Amino acid sequence: MLPSTEFALLRRLAAEQAAARVPSVVGAVVRDGELLWSGARGLVEGAAPDDDTQYRLGSITKSLVAVLVMRLRDEGRLDLNDPLDKHVPGTGFGSSTIAQLLSHTGGLTSESPGSWWERSVGGDWAALQASLAQDALKNRPGSRFHYSNVGYGVLGELIARHRGTSWLDALRAEILVPLAMSRTTPHPEGKHANGYAVHPFADLLLPEPSPDAGAMAPAGQLWSTVVDLARWTSFVGGHTGDVLRPETMAEMRAVATVDDGDVWTSGYGLGLQLVRHQGRRLAGHTGSMPGFLATTLVDPATGTGALAMANTTSGPAILSLVIDLISIADEHEPKLPAEWRPTEVDRDLLALTGLWHWGPTPYHLRLIPGGMLDLAPVASGRASRFRPVGADEWLGLDGYYAGETLRLVRAADGTPSHLDLATFIFTRTPYDPAAPIPGGVDEAGWRT
Structure with missing residues (x-):
């Protein structure tokens, strides 16, 4: 991008890192499937982070899990209107449909019972299922949006049963390898940022734990890099390659539920968060785990998307940061319309x-x-x-x-x-009497 654009993007990233006291933050802009710009501020164990530094994605993991479910649907192995009981019987909330679980409208409890799952070593599916035996439904399925981490733990089990392997192995084989996302892993490998909490009243850091979430891992386990997350951002924007049909991704980006404001500004599709901002309709996902924040959004209409990852539990307005990166890129360097050329038709x-x-x-x-x-x-x-x-x-x-x-x-x-x-x-003509117009056409025809 132009030096002036890159400076404006870096300045926005730097302003957020300084004002919100973030140990480190990385950001990037993509357009039409290509990584156009990336930047970083802060330090990771004494060195500047780069495009290959891993951060934890948190709930962005859910979007990848949702694609696995949609692949099963496209293969005819399930219908989105199927009740969960048809595929994972015996849960006690089996009337919730697959589509409702994907869109957080299934009525399921937000968190797994027991200790705070994000900071605890997770149990297996049997333990999670047992913990949900009673009082798992908090709302009537389909009645409202109620974000449920548990719902994606359940979808991970659904994937495992259909594929005969773990959801993670299915993810590697069906998404990560085909998209060359080799640095997206369940645990940090190689260069990575450690997660911290920043003291609210002093410039001090506290290391945060990052245990394996077990059966809850599909809700937020993955780690990734700028390069890999840029590929994923482009994927959500429609550059799906052979992994998913573009029309299926468009279906995932369609609004399934919205906020309850007078004019909706945020919503959810099938595994994707939706944001409406100044005439844009953006799709992607936010993520947070103890010690980490992340966001990826893309505007399918312009092909421009952005991402950011930080190693702090709270503080930066990371969603606003990513929206601003998209806006800066398109304001400084608007995408040129595609050249019109004649095309053969039937x-x-x-x-x-x-x-x-x-x-x-x-x-x-x-x-x-x-x-x-x-x-x-x-x-x-x-x-x-x-x-x-x-x-x-x-x-x-x-x-x-x-x-x-x-x-x-x-x-x-x-x-x-x-x-x-x-x-x-x-x-061809208004109310053509020769056509089978329902109710017929008055024989007297048009009149003054």
Whole structure:
């Protein structure tokens, strides 16, 4: 990036480290799958941290676990509406669905019963299941967002049962190795930052423990580096390679639940935290464990994302820091629009383009890359994109018609007659009497 941009980014990182008294902090900016800038402030055991210094990710771990679950769904091994009991029976909260556990709407208790799991050596699945035998549900499943670390411990067990191995081995084989995230590990290896608590009234440090969380590990066990977390940030932004279908990642980024403010500013998808800030919709996750804070966010619309990791229990506004890094990068060096170039299309579909009407409301239908259709009102209203799924059939990708089928109905001679979209009939002229308009068309026609 330009020297002026890099200085602005470093200054923001430095300001947070100094003001919040952070032992060390690293940050980075990615765009379109590439690591563009990274910086660091503070010391790690007497030396400056770098892009290969490990920090604990905390709850960012959950996003990786969620991808493993979505891979199982894409393989047909489970449905997101399945109750947990279908896959992990005998828990006592088996009515909660897989989707609810992913989005923290399953009603499950936030923490595992017993001692504070983040500072305690964790037990195995049998011990965790026994601790949840009674009073595990705190809210009616589906009724509200209630963040649950326990829910991801349960999802780790679900993964293990389907894969016949530990969730961690599945993670290595299915995500870490394919994405070349070789420095993402369950425990620190090589150069790493030790976790500290900073005294609130003096410039003193207290080492924090980092035990193995056992069955709760899927909620926050992993450690990683700038390089690896940058790859993950790009992955969430849509650069999923062969690990996950881009449309599945888009599904994970979709809003499942939001805060209860008048205008939502934060929410949760399927394993991803969502933030709405100054017109942006950002996706990623925050993380905290004793001695560590971390955040990764990406704006899928611009392809710009950022991350930060610090070795302190509390203090820095790390979410705001990451949002600011994204904003600085895009303000100083806005992404240039992709060059428009002509692309070949299915010439047979050209007959569908142009003006259509839903009742009296005019719509334009355009061909867009990938054999897809864009149906949008001339003025305002419901707009959606559609991808082909069969002969004369397209599936809605977004907007009001997401998941609905658009069908082209042809006349006896094979020419396009009308469009049927979830029972809504679109015709070339308003209320075409030759089309099967529900309720019929007044025989007298239009009048003054």
